[in-house]
Amino acid sequence: xxxxxxxxxxxxxxxxxxxxxxxxxxxxxxxxxxxxxxxxxxxxxxxxxxxxxxxxxxxxxxxxxxxxxxxxxxxxxxxxxxxxxxxxxxxxxxxxxxxxxxxxxxxxxxxxxxxxxxxxx
Amino acid sequence: xxxxxxxxxxxxxxxxxxxxxxxxxxxxxxxxxxxxxxxxxxxxxxxxxxxxxxxxxxxxxxxxxxxxxxxxxxxxxxxxxxxxxxxxxxxxxxxxxxxxxxxxxxxxxxxxxxxxxxxxxxxxxxxxxxxxxxxxxxxxxxxxxxxxxxxxxxxxxxxxxxxxxxxxxxxxxxxxxxxxxxxxxxxxxxxxxxxxxxxxxxxxxxxxxxxxxxxxxxxxxxxxxxxxxxxxxxxxxxxxxxxxxxxxxxxxxxxxxxxxxxxxxxxxxxxxxxxxxxxxxxxxxxxxxxxxxxxxxxxxxxxxxxxxxxxxxxxxxxxxxxxxxxxxxxxxxxxxxxxxxxx
Numbered sequence: 001x002x003x004x005x006x007x008x009x010x011x012x013x014x015x016x017x018x019x020x021x022x023x024x025x026x027x028x029x030x031x032x033x034x035x036x037x038x039x040x041x042x043x044x045x046x047x048x049x050x051x052x053x054x055x056x057x058x059x060x061x062x063x064x065x066x067x068x069x070x071x072x073x074x075x076x077x078x079x080x081x082x083x084x085x086x087x088x089x090x091x092x093x094x095x096x097x098x099x100x101x102x103x104x105x106x107x108x109x110x111x112x113x114x115x116x117x118x119x120x121x
Numbered sequence: 122x123x124x125x126x127x128x129x130x131x132x133x134x135x136x137x138x139x140x141x142x143x144x145x146x147x148x149x150x151x152x153x154x155x156x157x158x159x160x161x162x163x164x165x166x167x168x169x170x171x172x173x174x175x176x177x178x179x180x181x182x183x184x185x186x187x188x189x190x191x192x193x194x195x196x197x198x199x200x201x202x203x204x205x206x207x208x209x210x211x212x213x214x215x216x217x218x219x220x221x222x223x224x225x226x227x228x229x230x231x232x233x234x235x236x237x238x239x240x241x242x243x244x245x246x247x248x249x250x251x252x253x254x255x256x257x258x259x260x261x262x263x264x265x266x267x268x269x270x271x272x273x274x275x276x277x278x279x280x281x282x283x284x285x286x287x288x289x290x291x292x293x294x295x296x297x298x299x300x301x302x303x304x305x306x307x308x309x310x311x312x313x314x315x316x317x318x319x320x321x322x323x324x325x326x327x328x329x330x331x332x333x334x335x336x337x338x339x340x341x342x343x344x345x346x347x348x349x350x351x352x353x354x355x356x357x358x359x360x361x362x363x364x365x366x367x368x369x370x371x372x373x374x375x376x377x378x379x380x381x382x383x384x385x386x387x388x389x390x391x392x393x394x395x396x397x398x399x400x401x402x403x404x405x406x407x408x409x410x411x412x413x414x415x416x417x418x419x420x421x422x423x424x425x426x427x428x429x430x431x432x433x434x435x436x437x438x439x440x441x442x443x444x445x446x447x448x449x450x451x452x453x454x455x456x457x458x459x460x461x462x463x464x
Binding site for chain 2: 014016034038042044062070074078083084098102110117118121
């Protein structure tokens with residue numbers, strides 16, 4: 001069966017050769033950035049030990065760099081940055097609401113359980 | 122992107138007068154699927170965080186656990202997993218280049234970049250297989266339980282095993298047989314079962330053999346769980362020198378089962394608490410399964426590209442949709458990498 005219902009919007013996605021050069025340039029830039037971030041993470045992880053006093057800072061740096069990488073993958077590689085604003089919201093807002101709540105509740109409960117375990121051990 | 126709704130009647134659009142967010146049905150549904158899948162992975166990683174947070178034992182540290190490289194041996198913290206991450210990022214880049222070529226209706230370009238993506242995917246799955254192999258088999262020294270009840274990881278330079286010479290016959294081996302195959306495996310099995318005493322190994326068939334082995338050096342014990350004497354506190358957790366050697370051989374030659382543990386399975390592992398290996402197997406396994414199915418989907422779509430199916434259709438949206446899935450797999454790995462290996 002011919003799915004002509006899909007065609008029209010998909011045709012909008014076409015772009016010219018010149019635009020293609022521009023897009024590829026952006027892709028290569030993001031590639032270099034992601035590679036650099038990964039190298040920085042590995043060097044930090046290999047050099048700084050977890051019992052070092054600076055470790056908490058490194059830990060938060062890892063989290064920040066991870067979010068940065070994830071942002072570039074979603075916005076550039078998955079083109080979410082080029083989609084309509086409301087599509088972005090429909091994808092991201094429910095996700096963040098659920099995940100932030102889950103993180104909060106899991107850490108809260110884990111702390112409570114740990115205090116009980118410590119009490120009885 | 123830019124919608125041109127004016128020219129379209131209701132039949133052309135999916136049901137209503139206008140398509141939500143000017144996106145095709147397929148792409149939107151792919152996004153919804155990815156949101157639900159991302160919640161699954163989010164749930165798994167948060168469960169991992171939960172377990173780690175309320176664990177009373179010391180949790181394994183990435184750079185201590187994953188430090189081997191193919192052909193090079195041990196002592197390369199995080200290098201291999203960095204390479205895996207790099208492979209996956211590059212295959213994500215080749216995928217986005219395939220999508221870009223599709224937007225220009227460049228069939229050759231799409232084919233080229235899709236094949237590159239598939240190769241990258243196979244490399245990643247293969248690397249993960251190697252990683253699992255190493256994780257399951259463990260290090261040369263393993264983890265030991267010391268006489269005072271404390272538990273320590275052992276690091277150092279493992280002296281090569283040359284052969285076993287049979288001194289007491291069993292079901293298969295005769296006196297004087299020299300065994301030269303599968304030495305490490307046999308050694309570790311016997312050690313875990315408590316079948317090695319000072320220089321003598323009891324084999325599966327009940328025969329006994331002397332071990333010809335170069336000496337180990339630079340032994341270092343990292344105490345992971347405190348006992349009566351040895352503590353896992355920050356200042357005292359490392360034991361080196363003659364004391365480390367004495368404690369290690371004491372455990373190795375104790376004749377008791379499970380004083381030395383090598384590698385990991387679902388019951389015990391040398392790296393730390395039991396749940397650690399279970400989470401490792403489940404989360405990296407689930408991700409690896411996603412990568413594998415991604416490669417299969419990519420192959421199917423690539424065949425469609427080569428056959429000219431999408432060219433005839435006038436657009437390469439199928440490549441874009443599989444691309445979304447493939448990037449998602451990369452995205453998940455970024456998080457797995459951080460939570461399992463870095464933190």
